[in-house]
Amino acid sequence: MWKAPAEVAFAVDRNGRGYQSMTIRTTLLLLTGVLALALIVAVGGQLVAQADARFEAQRLHAHDSLRGKLTLLASRLGEERGRAFVMLRSASASEGFVGRWRAARTEVDRAFEAALAEAGQRQGLLSRPEAIRATLAAATDVLHALREDVDEARGARDAPRARRLASRWFDTVTDVIASIGSLRLSLLQDAPLQDTALATESRLRRALGLMGEHMGRIRARLAAADGTGSAAESRALDEVVRDLGAATLALDLTDERQISGLRPGVADATIAVRKEFDGVFKPAALALLNALRARDRRPVTGESWFEAATRSIAVVDDAQRTLLRSSEGRLRDLEAAGQRLMTMWAGLLIAGLLASAGVMLIVRRRVIEPIEELSAAMLRLAENDLDVKLPRPKRRDEIGAMQTAFRTFKANAMQRQRLQRERDALNESLARAYAQLRRDLEAAAAIQEALLPPNGRLGPLRHVGLFRPSSVVAGDSYNVIRRPNGAVAFFQIDVAGHGAPAALVSVASQNALAQAALGRHGDASLAVLAKGINSDWPDELPYFTMVFGEVDPVNGEGRLVQAGHPAPLIVSRDGSRRTVGEGGLPVGMISEADYDEATFRLEEGERLILYSDGLTEAEDAQGRPFDEQLPALIRRHANADAEQLLEAIDEEVRRWRGSDDLDDDLTVLVIERTTDREVA
Amino acid sequence: MTLNDTAHGDVLVVHVEDSRIDAARAPEFKTAMTERIDQGHVRLVLDLSKVDFVDSSGLGAIVSCLKRIGPRGNLAVAGAKGAVAKLFALTRMDRVFPLHASVDDALKSVAG
Numbered sequence: 001m002w003k004a005p006a007e008v009a010f011a012v013d014r015n016g017r018g019y020q021s022m023t024i025r026t027t028l029l030l031l032t033g034v035l036a037l038a039l040i041v042a043v044g045g046q047l048v049a050q051a052d053a054r055f056e057a058q059r060l061h062a063h064d065s066l067r068g069k070l071t072l073l074a075s076r077l078g079e080e081r082g083r084a085f086v087m088l089r090s091a092s093a094s095e096g097f098v099g100r101w102r103a104a105r106t107e108v109d110r111a112f113e114a115a116l117a118e119a120g121q122r123q124g125l126l127s128r129p130e131a132i133r134a135t136l137a138a139a140t141d142v143l144h145a146l147r148e149d150v151d152e153a154r155g156a157r158d159a160p161r162a163r164r165l166a167s168r169w170f171d172t173v174t175d176v177i178a179s180i181g182s183l184r185l186s187l188l189q190d191a192p193l194q195d196t197a198l199a200t201e202s203r204l205r206r207a208l209g210l211m212g213e214h215m216g217r218i219r220a221r222l223a224a225a226d227g228t229g230s231a232a233e234s235r236a237l238d239e240v241v242r243d244l245g246a247a248t249l250a251l252d253l254t255d256e257r258q259i260s261g262l263r264p265g266v267a268d269a270t271i272a273v274r275k276e277f278d279g280v281f282k283p284a285a286l287a288l289l290n291a292l293r294a295r296d297r298r299p300v301t302g303e304s305w306f307e308a309a310t311r312s313i314a315v316v317d318d319a320q321r322t323l324l325r326s327s328e329g330r331l332r333d334l335e336a337a338g339q340r341l342m343t344m345w346a347g348l349l350i351a352g353l354l355a356s357a358g359v360m361l362i363v364r365r366r367v368i369e370p371i372e373e374l375s376a377a378m379l380r381l382a383e384n385d386l387d388v389k390l391p392r393p394k395r396r397d398e399i400g401a402m403q404t405a406f407r408t409f410k411a412n413a414m415q416r417q418r419l420q421r422e423r424d425a426l427n428e429s430l431a432r433a434y435a436q437l438r439r440d441l442e443a444a445a446a447i448q449e450a451l452l453p454p455n456g457r458l459g460p461l462r463h464v465g466l467f468r469p470s471s472v473v474a475g476d477s478y479n480v481i482r483r484p485n486g487a488v489a490f491f492q493i494d495v496a497g498h499g500a501p502a503a504l505v506s507v508a509s510q511n512a513l514a515q516a517a518l519g520r521h522g523d524a525s526l527a528v529l530a531k532g533i534n535s536d537w538p539d540e541l542p543y544f545t546m547v548f549g550e551v552d553p554v555n556g557e558g559r560l561v562q563a564g565h566p567a568p569l570i571v572s573r574d575g576s577r578r579t580v581g582e583g584g585l586p587v588g589m590i591s592e593a594d595y596d597e598a599t600f601r602l603e604e605g606e607r608l609i610l611y612s613d614g615l616t617e618a619e620d621a622q623g624r625p626f627d628e629q630l631p632a633l634i635r636r637h638a639n640a641d642a643e644q645l646l647e648a649i650d651e652e653v654r655r656w657r658g659s660d661d662l663d664d665d666l667t668v669l670v671i672e673r674t675t676d677r678e679v680a
Numbered sequence: 681m682t683l684n685d686t687a688h689g690d691v692l693v694v695h696v697e698d699s700r701i702d703a704a705r706a707p708e709f710k711t712a713m714t715e716r717i718d719q720g721h722v723r724l725v726l727d728l729s730k731v732d733f734v735d736s737s738g739l740g741a742i743v744s745c746l747k748r749i750g751p752r753g754n755l756a757v758a759g760a761k762g763a764v765a766k767l768f769a770l771t772r773m774d775r776v777f778p779l780h781a782s783v784d785d786a787l788k789s790v791a792g
Contacts, residue, residue, distance in 0.1 A: 496736035497703060543740060545771070564771035583770045586736075589743050590776055617735070617763075625763065664735070 025368045036356030047345040054338030061331040062122035063191035068324040073111035078216030080104040081173040088166035089224040127190035207253035212316045214247035219309035223302040269319035281312035441472040459553040464642040466668040475502025476667035477510045489517035494612040495544040530561040530595040543588035556602040569609040575638040602673045614666035642670040681708040692721040701738030710741040722753025725786040729759030758786035
């Protein structure tokens with residue numbers, strides 16, 4: 001069970017807020033569960049209904065079956081009643097008749113036992129098993145008591161007593177048969193038949209039952225009649241007429257309309273009953289009845305009438321049995337159908353449960369688990385955990401595609417991480433190298449700045465410098481040196497290009513110029529000196545521009561060589577200015593170049609201003625050079641200190657540029673010839 | 681760096697179409713010019729009429745072209761004006777190569 005981390009991660013988002021944690025797992029399992037439950041409820045409901053229907057069919061069967069047994073019992077009882085009645089009325093009975101009477105008695109006992117056994121066996125299905133048993137037991141008791149009386153009377157050979165007993169016997173057994181009929185009716189009421197065919201068969205059975213009973217009474221009474229014409233005999237014959245009418249009525253209940261639609265066997269049996277009654281029983285009974293009424297000689301003996309009537313009643317019993325079998329068959333079919341439906345629904349329920357379980361299992365295996373695994377892996381990957389593993393995708397569906405995508409993500413992430421590490425390492429070494437270079441450059445800048453002369457005074461000449469490299473180190477440089485003969489030499493250099501190479505060349509050229517300034521003999525020409533430096537300058541080094549000159553601090557007489565450098569300015573206190581020099585080739589550009597020497601005179605209070613083109617070419621945002629601003633600026637500060645002038649230049653250039661950055665190194669050197677008063 | 685050439689007999693006129701030849705563009709300019717010289721164009725007129733600004737690197741590049749041509753041919757510069765003309769004056773480039781007001785003037789001198 002590895003799911004827990006993924007679910008925890010899902011339940012809380014990045015801000016720590018909990019949100020609806022309905023995971024795919026919960027959703028899918030819930031859906032499948034609900035479907036399975038719906039299936040169980042629907043199929044289960046059907047199953048319960050089918051079980052009820054099956055039970056109902058069994059109950060109908062039980063009630064109907066018992067009714068069948070009772071019908072046969074009533075028929076048997078009718079025969080025993082008839083035979084005993086005939087024997088009690090007539091003193092002489094053939095041995096065959098007595099034998100059949102005993103057999104009928106045994107048959108009745110068996111029928112009772114069969115009915116009781118049926119009631120006991122189907123006890124659970126019967127609505128009132130106790131009442132049924134009680135009724136049957138009471139009937140048995142009454143019958144047994146009567147039988148004892150009958151046997152006693154026969155044993156006593158007392159004819160009058162037997163004749164008296166005969167009518168009590170007849171009436172009591174008839175009551176017993178009626179009570180059994182009532183029991184049949186109440187059984188029918190307990191389990192009414194809804195099926196049309198069954199109901200029809202049931203009605204037919206009832207009609208045949210009634211018919212059999214009435215025929216039984218006619219059989220007994222006509223067999224026992226002796227043709228004496230007594231009042232009792234006349235009443236008995238009236239009863240026979242009523243029974244004949246009742247039997248005919250009952251037969252009418254089995255007419256064509258009733259039997260249409262029943263099974264052929266059943267219909268045939270019913271037709272046979274009609275034939276027997278109308279064709280045999282009824283004419284014979286009427287003939288006998290009429291003979292008795294007319295007190296004619298009996299056309300047949302009582303016993304032979306009895307046996308003939310019994311044969312007719314047997315036809316009714318046969319029809320009854322056929323009907324019972326048919327009903328039994330129908331009920332069995334109903335029961336079997338109920339059983340089949342129940343089995344089918346039970347099968348459906350099991351199949352549904354298996355299918356639900358299968359769906360759950362498949363959804364879990366094929367969808368939920370791979371998605372959870374993927375999601376957990378994704379979350380770990382999102383947290384840069386590249387150790388996360390996922391099985392190699394074997395599937396060609398969406399989940400397989402997702403797994404492939406995940407592996408790609410992971411491969412990319414690993415590559416990114418490796419590249420990042422390499423970049424980091426590179427950046428670190430670059431940063432170290434840069435820091436080292438920066439330190440070196442800053443050290444070089446400190447050295448370069450230390451080479452510049454500090455602002456100061458050489459006799460009446462005061463010199464002030466402004467030095468602003470465009471990067472850490474500069475290609476510009478300048479110096480002011482007092483020569484052994486008292487003259488003050490000065491120069492300003494601007495090496496082509498800027499940065500470290502220009503700075504190195506700048507130091508070299510400064511050194512060369514300082515050596516030249518100090519080592520020069522007396523008044524040797526500066527032009528010759530410049531030509532010497534130029535021709536000695538190595539071809540491989542960038543060229544530089546310069547102003548190289550000297551001035552006599554006493555009288556202000558000076559001269560200079562201008563080599564590609566902006567022409568120096570001489571500015572008076574009143575703001576007027578003039579330039580010195582006619583231009584010249586930069587040093588190191590053309591080795592055979594010649595240079596001109598320009599002379600000037602620096603009056604007291606006048607300033608000689610040397611500057612590199614970084615000043616005049618400093619551009620503003622629109623690309624305009626600072627050039628044209630310079631004259632006015634110098635004029636405005638004609639009376640100010642040289643330091644103030646340089647500060648103003650610095651400030652104005654910054655403002656012009658709109659920033660502190662420069663494209664080129666900027667250098668200004670001011671040499672001022674002070675008055676004697678100022679010297680003091 | 682855009683350079684357009686027009687041939688006039690054996691003289692190649694190179695028109696500089698950019699407004700500046702400064703530290704950023706000078707190496708490219710030098711390479712392009714060197715290619716032409718090495719292809720045998722040793723009589724050149726450099727038309728700077730569209731150029732507003734040349735710095736020390738640009739100047740160095742032009743001079744190095746001249747050095748590359750050496751005694752085989754010559755280089756004339758035409759149309760320099762404003763800051764460019766001032767720079768040439770300051771550095772006395774008239775002593776190094778001929779400066780002409782127009783390409784026509786330059787062609788005459790180079791051809792001559």
